[in-house]
Amino acid sequence: MDRKKHRIMMVSDFFYPNFGGVENHIYYLSQCLLKLGHKVVVVTHAYGNRSGVRYMTGGLKAYYVPWRPFVMQNSFPTLFPSLPIIRTILIRERITIVHGHQAFSTLCHETLMHSRTMGYRVVFTDHSLYGFSDAGSIHMNKVLQFTLADVSQAICVSHTSKENTVLRSGLPPEKVFVIPNAVDTAMFKPAVVQPSRSEIVIVVISRLVYRKGADLLVEVIPDVCRLHPNVRFIVGGDGPKRVRLEEMREKHSLQDRVEMLGAVPHAQVRSVLISGHIFLNSSLTEAFCIAILEAASCGLLTVSTRVGGVPEVLPDDMIILAEPDPGDMVLAIERAISMLPKVDPQVMHHRMRELYNWHDVAKRTEIVYDRALKCPNQNLLERVSRYLYCGVWAGKLFFLVMIVDFLFWRLLELWQPAEDIEEMPDLTLPHISNKETLQETE
Secondary structure, X not given: OOOOOOEEEEEOOOOOOOOOHXXXXXXXXXXXXXXXXXXXXXXXXXXXOEOEEEEXXXXXXXXXXXXXXEEOOEEOOOOOOOHHHHHHHHHHOOOOEEEEEOOOOHHHHHHHHHHHHOOOEXXXXXXXXXXXXXXXXXXXXXXXXXXXXXXXXXXXXXXXXXXXXXXXXXXXXXXXXXXXXXXXXOOOOOOOOOOOOOOEEEEEEOOOOHHHOHHHHHHHXXXXXXXXXXXXXXXXXXXXXXXXXXXXXXXXXXXXXXXXXXXXXXXXXXXXXXXXXXXXXXXXXXXOOHHXXXXXXXXXXXXXEOOOOHHHOOOHHHEEEEOXXXXXXXXXXXXXXXXXXHOOXXXXXXXXXXXXXXXXXXXXXXXXXXXXXXXXXXXXXXXXHHHHHHOOOHHHHHHHHHHXXXXXXXXXXXXXXXXXXXXXXXXXXXXXXXXXXXXXXX
């Protein structure tokens, strides 16, 4: 039976040329959906001089809306002024599904709100874990509750992430699907000639911030170097905690055993990984962690903190888990060193290719889109009444916001009717055989 073709708009503040897990997820998922015959466009904010419409590999179309990032690559929250341009893109591209990514993307929240006002089906993917007690988390959870009050379907990258999202947003669990991230195994391959084990190299590639456990590294690295004279560390990444790592290196005279690379471009991550034997992840919170997949695909044994969705990522023989405690992490690293002779990077790579690939993620996401389109249409009162359950005062505020958004949309419909907006013709690429299109990533 022929698969229903969707016209999908991916939207997030986080996309190329910025690099990160969300950016990679959107790009690879979009490419695989294109290969399955769907139409995909990406909407994000402008990055430097990159503004307007750009075409990427495979005919992926990206709208870089001329808004500048406000803080942490997020566009400034405007609520209603973003409706005209979002409406125009939706109509021009004849979109049927709007797919938003990341809970702290302002553009994502606003676009999902406007899309539901206009009657589109929306899907939301949550890539992170949040707490419940600090001021920032309380604020973000209330915003998420507002956005997901009228969402068609939601996706989380791990079962832990699903539990977290359901608790934070009040979304019915049956509306939330678990679809893990994947890895481009064609890009992340083991080295042809494996590095010598006379010197054990432990690789860390991470943003050097508190959430990624940079403070743990400051305590773990000196202890490991003291216990194992043949161990050397390579640390890739940048951030406010880099100063602490530099100070630790100076204090313990480890300049020749701890190499600080600074920020590593994504294209060079593999070359750093294949120079090591063990990958160390010290995150204090993590919904999934794509970096672990990339390291395992390159044949590295992983040592990681037992937090969030990390225990779900790899089989037990490919990862050693430790509590986020310096002493426990040192013991885990010692265990990993003793296991190295049994590790076969090529076997590990082939297992990763079977376990995680973007084609599988795309096919599972298709099912979510199909479910979203089957959600029944509801009138305005049925939809906005859901917001009244978001809190005594917040519920009334959210209700008012949605009413104003609806009235603004109706005003735009009178001022510039949908039929006056020119629809864009689809980009036609040279014919590619179905066998080539759907081949698995190697």
